Amino acid sequence: MNRKELIYRIKEKKSFLCVGLDPDIDRIPSKEGDPVDRILSFNKQVIDATRDYCVAYKPNTAFYEMYGAAGWQVLEETIAYIGPEHFVIADAKRGDIGNTSKKYAHAFFNTLKADAVTVAPYMGIDSVAPFLEYEGHWVVLLGLTSNVGSLDFQNQILDSGEKLFERVLRHSSNWGSPENMMYVVGATHPESFKDIRKILPEHFLLVPGIGSQGGDFDAVCRYGMNRDIGLLINVSRGILYPNNSEEAWLDAIIQSAKQYSQRMSKWV
Amino acid sequence: MNRKELIYRIKEKKSFLCVGLDPDIDRIPSKEGDPVDRILSFNKQVIDATRDYCVAYKPNTAFYEMYGAAGWQVLEETIAYIGPEHFVIADAKRGDIGNTSKKYAHAFFNTLKADAVTVAPYMGIDSVAPFLEYEGHWVVLLGLTSNVGSLDFQNQILDSGEKLFERVLRHSSNWGSPENMMYVVGATHPESFKDIRKILPEHFLLVPGIGSQGGDFDAVCRYGMNRDIGLLINVSRGILYPNNSEEAWLDAIIQSAKQYSQRMSKWV
Numbered sequence: 001m002n003r004k005e006l007i008y009r010i011k012e013k014k015s016f017l018c019v020g021l022d023p024d025i026d027r028i029p030s031k032e033g034d035p036v037d038r039i040l041s042f043n044k045q046v047i048d049a050t051r052d053y054c055v056a057y058k059p060n061t062a063f064y065e066m067y068g069a070a071g072w073q074v075l076e077e078t079i080a081y082i083g084p085e086h087f088v089i090a091d092a093k094r095g096d097i098g099n100t101s102k103k104y105a106h107a108f109f110n111t112l113k114a115d116a117v118t119v120a121p122y123m124g125i126d127s128v129a130p131f132l133e134y135e136g137h138w139v140v141l142l143g144l145t146s147n148v149g150s151l152d153f154q155n156q157i158l159d160s161g162e163k164l165f166e167r168v169l170r171h172s173s174n175w176g177s178p179e180n181m182m183y184v185v186g187a188t189h190p191e192s193f194k195d196i197r198k199i200l201p202e203h204f205l206l207v208p209g210i211g212s213q214g215g216d217f218d219a220v221c222r223y224g225m226n227r228d229i230g231l232l233i234n235v236s237r238g239i240l241y242p243n244n245s246e247e248a249w250l251d252a253i254i255q256s257a258k259q260y261s262q263r264m265s266k267w268v
Numbered sequence: 269m270n271r272k273e274l275i276y277r278i279k280e281k282k283s284f285l286c287v288g289l290d291p292d293i294d295r296i297p298s299k300e301g302d303p304v305d306r307i308l309s310f311n312k313q314v315i316d317a318t319r320d321y322c323v324a325y326k327p328n329t330a331f332y333e334m335y336g337a338a339g340w341q342v343l344e345e346t347i348a349y350i351g352p353e354h355f356v357i358a359d360a361k362r363g364d365i366g367n368t369s370k371k372y373a374h375a376f377f378n379t380l381k382a383d384a385v386t387v388a389p390y391m392g393i394d395s396v397a398p399f400l401e402y403e404g405h406w407v408v409l410l411g412l413t414s415n416v417g418s419l420d421f422q423n424q425i426l427d428s429g430e431k432l433f434e435r436v437l438r439h440s441s442n443w444g445s446p447e448n449m450m451y452v453v454g455a456t457h458p459e460s461f462k463d464i465r466k467i468l469p470e471h472f473l474l475v476p477g478i479g480s481q482g483g484d485f486d487a488v489c490r491y492g493m494n495r496d497i498g499l500l501i502n503v504s505r506g507i508l509y510p511n512n513s514e515e516a517w518l519d520a521i522i523q524s525a526k527q528y529s530q531r532m533s534k535w536v
Contacts, residue, residue, distance in 0.1 A: 022368070062364060062371035068344055068379045073337035095388060096330060096361055097415040097481075100290070103330035111336045120363060120388045122410055124417020142390055147365040149392020152439060153432065159425045164432065171420060213365075 001087050001115045002136045003179050006204070007228050009055045009085070014265035016229050018056035018089065018206065019257065020236025021046065021078060022063045027241045029249045036070045039063075043078045046240060049254045053261035056087040056232050058206075079112055087232075089140060089206065090114035098126035105131045116140050118184060118206075121168045125175055132176045139181050143169050143196070146186025146209030169199045178202040185224070187215020187233070193223035204230050210260075211238025221267045229268060235260055269355050269383045270404045271447050274472075275496050277323045277353070282533035284497050286324035286357065286474065287525065288504025289314065289346060290331045295509045297517045304338045307331075311346045314508060317522045321529035324355040324500050326474075347380055355500075357408060357474065358382035366394035373399045384408050386452060386474075389436045393443055400444045407449050411437050411464070414454025414477030437467045446470040453492070455483020455501070461491035472498050478528075479506025489535045497536060503528055 001009075010016050023039040030038045047057065059078055064071035079088055090112055094104045101119075108117040109131075116138035119128055131139045144154055144165040154165040162170070169183060178200075185196055187209035196205070205224055209215035210233055217233070224231050235256075242256040269277075278284050291307040298306045315325065327346055332339035347356055358380055362372045369387075376385040377399075384406035387396055399407045412422055412433040422433040430438070437451060453464055455477035464473070473492055477483035478501055485501070492499050503524075510524040 060364070060368055060371075062362070062368045062375065065340075065375035066371045066379055068375070069337045069340035071375075072333075072340045076336055091364075093364055093388070093391075094330070094361065096328070096359075097413070097417075097476075100328055100330045103328075103334045107330065107333035107336070107339075111334055120361070120390050122388050122390045122421060123361075123413050123415060124420030124422070126415050126417040128417075145365070145391050147391060147394050149365075149394040149396075152392030153390060153436060154392070156432065156435060157427045159427050159429075161427075164421065164424065164426075167424060168421060 006055070006087055009087070010229050011268060013052075013055055013261070014268040015053055015055055015261040016231050016233055016264055016268070017054040017257065017260050018058050018232045018234040019046070019050050019054045019239055020091070020208070020234050021057055021059040022236045022240065024063065036067050036074050040074045040077055043074070044081055045250060046253060047082055049250055050239065050257040051086070053257040054086065056089060057082050058089040058091045058234055058236070060091040060236070076112060079114060087116065088114045089116040089118065091118045093118050093120050093142065095120040095123050095127040097123065098130060101127050102130040105134060109134045109137050116182065118142065121172060128172065128175055132180050137180065139176065140206050141168070141172055141181060141183050143183040144185050144189055144192055146188045146213050146215065150186065150189075166195075166199060169196065173200060173203065178204070182206050182232070184208065187217070187220045188213055190216045190219035190223060193220060197224065197226065201226060202230070204232060206232045206234060208234045211235045217263060225267060233264070274323070274355055277355070278497050279536060281320075281323055281529070282536040283321055283323055283529040284499050284501055284532055284536070285322040285525065285528050286326050286500045286502040287314070287318050287322045287507055288359070288476070288502050289325055289327040290504045290508065292331065304335050304342050308342045308345055311342070312349055313518060314521060315350055317518055318507065318525040319354070321525040322354065324357060325350050326357040326359050326502055326504070328359040328504070344380060347382060355384065356382045357384040357386065359386045361386050361388050361410065363388040363391050363395040365391065366398060369395050370398040373402060377402045377405050384450065386410065389440060396440065396443055400448050405448065407444065408474050409436070409440055409449060409451050411451040412453050412457055412460055414456045414481050414483065418454065418457075434463075434467060437464065441468060441471065446472070450474050450500070452476065455485070455488045456481055458484045458487035458491060461488060465492065465494065469494060470498070472500060474500045474502060476502045476504075479503045485531060493535060501528075501532070
């Protein structure tokens, strides 16, 4: 899915919600049967329940790889089930030497048929470039992540005066364009969005950290949005496992996705 | 496999060779049949041909993931075929928020049964810590990689005066110990090994970049070795696809592994 189509879908739905498909077998309502079958069935129900409220899905590969080949089969079937009307981000955080990243690009774009893949920047340009050769496909590069460990290296100050993540954003933005690169910026750093928009006025930002991780939704919208919206806000656990024991679980998922979507509609 | 056993095997075999299992379908001799079947068969032949000359194998997940679930099946079968007498490094370069890295640790240590997994440091402590909870298992953290992109961020100078990769080595070495952490240091930077050994006198270093990437074998041994050897030198393409058209391909692989092993025996 290209940028034009993504923006069209955001405006049509008045939502920039991305639903994280991180199925945790211990938290899935169905308690009987083969774990991978239960995960696939759960995913399909979640997708049907949330389709109307989101523009993107983001399965995280860890939750599938833990079941080995059978888990990858579920990942493939999940992405196929999502279909072409939603933007699919394989949250894989890959990155390797050029010869190897080329194989990863094949894995995620040709085999899995995702629209985008998250990539870690540590290994530099040749670890990212092979992903940019696929038209209509995207690299979502880690910028400033939502976790406590982002302080260890991403926030280190370079002798140029900029922080490492700022160098990552500025330097890597020349490798592609706002048509094929997005950046991960965690909602747990809302104060950073203003400065990040000075570095990257045009790019889409994929924003995790809303929901379970406690990020500030309104601050992210206020400081992070650009003229094309420019945000995909991801919610995983906050939608998959809503803390509402009053309602049946699927209704609770629908309500949660709907509420996020309604909050977003005011900003579109 | 724990450190004591790894050192024992290195001294017993007088080799610290790691064979990278990165099967490229376009370079595999057999030209007929299903690609994943050919890859598994190739891997088994390579393993049998090289077992006596190496102490470790390092399959890179990209070369399997490009075939989706069927590729993961081959990865599982390849690791099972290697058996318990060799150290197995899943070269996966993973790393995510703690909740997710926990799933990756399960994937690589419980499901795939690798001894070690390569991890990217960009996301910091909570992306690494879950892997360190498995006794007898290892994180191999990216330090200074062998590719040209290592210049983009790893070599950036921080305001403390140290380079980013030096900060990664120094800071992260407190998260675990030389019993459960190793570091990737590329052979294409032989001049850096002296300084790296000042930061990490005890840790094992996994060294890619010998062979196709042109690293300097003797310089790596001279500057990188410690009293426990402390090196695993990886060769992937240089063993899998030796440029020797005179011999049958399997003989050429045996000769190539044997030659590396013989060069190493002088250092053990």
